[in-house]
Amino acid sequence: MYQQAGYRRFGVIDGVMPCSFSSEGEGKQAAAEWVRTAFHDMITHNAADGTGGMDASIMFEMDRPENPGSAFNSTMNFMINLYNIQTSMADLFALAVYAAVRACGGPRLSMRRGRVDATGPGVAGVPEPTDDLETIVAQFATAGFNTTEMIQMVACGHFLDGVHGVDFPDITRDNSSTSFVHSDSTFSSFDSAIVTDYLGDATGNPLVVGPEGSNSDLLVFTADGNATMRSTSDAGSFSNTCQAILQRMIDVVPSSITLSAIIDSIPIKPVAIQLTFDSSGTFAFTGEIRVLISDRDNTELIVPLHYADHDGAIPSNNTISTAEIHSTGYGYDAEGNDNGGSGYPIQDNIIFLSSHSCLVQETDANGNWNLTAVAAIWNDESLTNPSFDVVVKTPRIGIPVPLLAVESSAMEVWNTDAYKGFTLHMGHFSLPIYLWSTTFDVTVGEYSDSFKFSTALSGTCS
Incomplete structure (x- = not known):
């Protein structure tokens, strides 16, 4: 999440940089697909019974008419490189939204972990372009969102989205594989154009100006007489609104799940730490210490490590670099960084x-x-x-x-x-x-x- 450039980079951002990019070429926009995948996964949440939400159940639901296109497969095929026993696909969907919005210049969302992948499909219930307003409002309400929040989520989710002709030829009037009609005039950056274009009668959003019976965005935006759209038309209001509603979207989980605290960057982070033995049978301690250098001179950085013994006692004036160790913890000394008082425990029982x-x-x-x-x-x-x-x-x-x-x-x-x-x-x-x-x-x-x-x-x- 925080290491997207330089040494030990994870490269999540590669899939959505620049904002208009897709590795699949013309007619695709990965950032839009990543946000769409998360929304389609989340919106079938049932707030009353606590089921569904961000649980990656969409991996089992791609044959449904409400989930057309290749966006979901493409998103998961990219994220599979980061998927492992410690990181669920549902958590990666949340990370995908974070990365897509940031890559397009949007606000920073807060990341938490702990989402659990579903073992089978959830219920149907993704809004479709041909749905009437009553149906769409009911679907959002089931997921726990009121009319104002529905409008906000559609506007914020569609700032970089559009309609693919291969999936909806009746809307785009072009069924070619490269047909992709965008929802606003500045689809390659985060801004309020989807709102201002709409309010100024200058929108090309196919779900607003498209054929009658398939203009679901128009139905949604006018659900409260355009009040919500007018209140989010300036850049600051739009950014704040989208930050809040997209945060809610990625944090919707089944009631049985409790997400972690917010994941923040930390000034000192041990990386690839390993206690082992060298060829002489002496303890060896290997690894790296990642240091946040935004306010430091990295050319003069020294990181001495103090250790505790197997029972937790801390020998005085000893560091890992100068002492034979039987270690269970270490800390960054120059500023007394001790991980909030917890140290950095290392078990040595196995x-x-x-x-x-x-x-x-x-x-x-x-x-x-x-x-x-x-x-x-x-x-x-x-x-x-x-x-x-x-x-x-x-x-x-x-x-x-x-x-x-x-x-x-x-x-x-x-x-x-x-x-x-x-x-x-x-x-x-x-x-x-x-x-x-x-x-x-x-x-x-x-x-x-x-x-x-x-x-x-x-x-x-x-």
Whole structure:
């Protein structure tokens, strides 16, 4: 979300930069498709019974007449690169709206995580261009939005949208694959033109000026005599209105779901942290510290790390760079950054050892590759029965998003003498070749060394 350029960039923004861009070429606009996907997923929420909302159920609903076109597939095919056991497709839909609006110059939305993907289709109920006003109002009301909010959401959602001729030839009068009639005159940037064009009788919005019986935007905008449209016509009001209503849209979830606190950028963030052993059997601590440098001179930046021992005691005047450690935490010292008083805990009861693990890229009798993981378990905690937990991606016919499931296997004692105080355990998993890129955890009791990447492993075990 915050690392969209430079080293370790995630590149979500690539799919919608510039605002008018689509990797699929003429007649497409990815930013519009990302917002449309989120809306179609969310609007079938039932506020009364707490079902539906941003739950990615649209992956099962693309054969419905209310969900025509390739936008949903395209959006999910892009987001699949970020989809994993820790990040749901529903959370990625919310991120897609955030990225699309920002890429087009719109307001910053607040991101939360915790959305859970549906396991099947939800109810139907997406408004269609041919619906009458009573039907549209009822659909929004079911989802928890009143008439004013309905108008705001349609205007804010359509500032960069339009109608594809291949999906609605009766509206565009052109059924070619490149036919895309935009909703406002400045579709490549966030502004209030969709409102001012409409109020000034200068709109080309096909859902306003299109054939009678398919002009749903006109019905929506006039539902309160244009009062809401007039109140959002200036740039500031439009931006504030869209920020609020799009925020509500991405935060609509089933009543059983509680979203996290707002995700903010933090000044100090550990990245790819790993406790391990070096070749001499001494603890090694690796990783990177991301430092927000907006108000710092990055050419003179020094980040000393202080550590606590296995029991949480903090030795005086020691840093990770100068002391042998048995670490459970560290902190940024120059400004006393201690993660709000919580430190940065690192458990050392089970430690994944990449140096002894591997993904042997040779097929066995069943056509699989052998994934081997080795973990060191601290002897003093009486920890038993460690497991090797691998995420298995199962393709689903007709569904662009694979099913993610965790398959666990027992880890057996492998070496009791390699590292003082630890016993090494080994686990194996037969990995189908198409699953060669996956993640896994090593777990014992309540402790886990998690989210390790199979692609980072050597092809041979040592």
